[in-house]
Amino acid sequence: MAADQRWRAQRRGGESLSHFVTRTIRDAIVSGQLAPGERIPQEQIGSALDVSRIPVREALRQLESEGLVRLTPNSFARVAKLDIAEVREIYLMRERIEPLAMELSMPGLTETHLRRLDDLRKDIDANRDNSEMVLQLDRDFHLACYEGAPTRIRRLVGDFWNATQHARRAYANAVASDDEHEVMCAEHYLIYVALREGNSEQAGALMRSHIARTRLRLERERSVSSEV
Template identity: 55%
Template sequence: MRDSDTLSSDIFIGVERAPGESLGYFATRVLRDKIVEGTLRPGQRIFQEAIAEQLGLSRIPVRDALRQLESEGLVRLVPNSPARVAELDPAEFTEIYEMREHLEPLAVERSAPNLTDEQLDRIHRLSEQIENSWDDSERVLKLDRDFHLASMQAARMPRLLRLVEDFWNSSQHFRRAYRETVGESDIAVIRAEHFLLVDALDSRDGKQAAQIARNHIRRTRVRLGGRLEAMSEEQRTAGNARFDPGRR
């Protein structure tokens, strides 16, 4: 089931173009943020004219923004149809998470020895904020993203970090779906993994931190991958029931 296609202008309240920011980058940044934070939901249509009007832009920068977001896996473009926010796809999920499983541990391993005291302090603060926010799913999603990206920030591998951040953006709707399925036992495991990762980073132990990050991603891949496959099968079964020519 798709979310409503009605796009409220309220979602752009307070959005401002930064000094020197190009129109195309502004449109891309705003739409990316709204997709990542879940304001624009998977399957929701994105009308260029409506977005352009609400952001005070022409259609050209919005069109360019949608093309960029398609390359990032956040938007689907179909000729002669409105763009749509990318939906959950089990095959895409597996591809993204298997790449994350290999790339992020490398970034964490290279980052750990280089983290400054100030960077470690921020990682500790983010971990504590997550601990105090488990009853607020959206806040946890944002904090968790910031926490893991912070653990990699000192890798001194800018191309790798750009790629990792793109994967985090394009997999945010998967993570949101995962967060909606976790129970108390899952939260306990996540908390333990976060604690172990912080401890390894404090020790500047890159190999240990990398192994913890790898296990963390793998567990999510296995758990959510099974859930997505089950959801996909339920949708196929429901579709076959609706269109079964033998039914009267």
């Protein structure tokens, strides 16, 4: 993709300039358009979005706090790299926090939320040959499980997902198989059923084991054992 194509974003109604720039850069990182370790072209971003350097710098500081960007004094901003120890640490935190998010979310999940979860899990199964689509749908499924949870914990979980997106992409490419896809879909189905039945304890336990299984596979895969 040509570099300038990455910054053709539209500012949403009522969206602050700082939020707009931050969202645009974050989307480019999470989607893989900016790779780990890649220099972030600040001047190009400012020019494409028709903003000064100030909101770009503010955005980079925000993204640094989210773990997506590394800033070095008197140097360029770059997309953050995580080594396997850092990825493992985040996954261990996810194993504890996401079951809690599930428990807090369940009372706020409506029939509309549950229908969307059902649609997402079916879409994941239907797109098994499109790994990038599965990555996005899998992320959407997980975050949709927590739609009823308080904003603070949803934001924390979202930051964890953003920070490890490159690791998930490497993992998906390394272990892509029909068997792996079937296991993931089966786990999503069981989580969905537990949520629909209102069993937060079971849903949380299923989510924890689901995340733990991915962590263990990540640790075993040599393709992500270096920086990702």
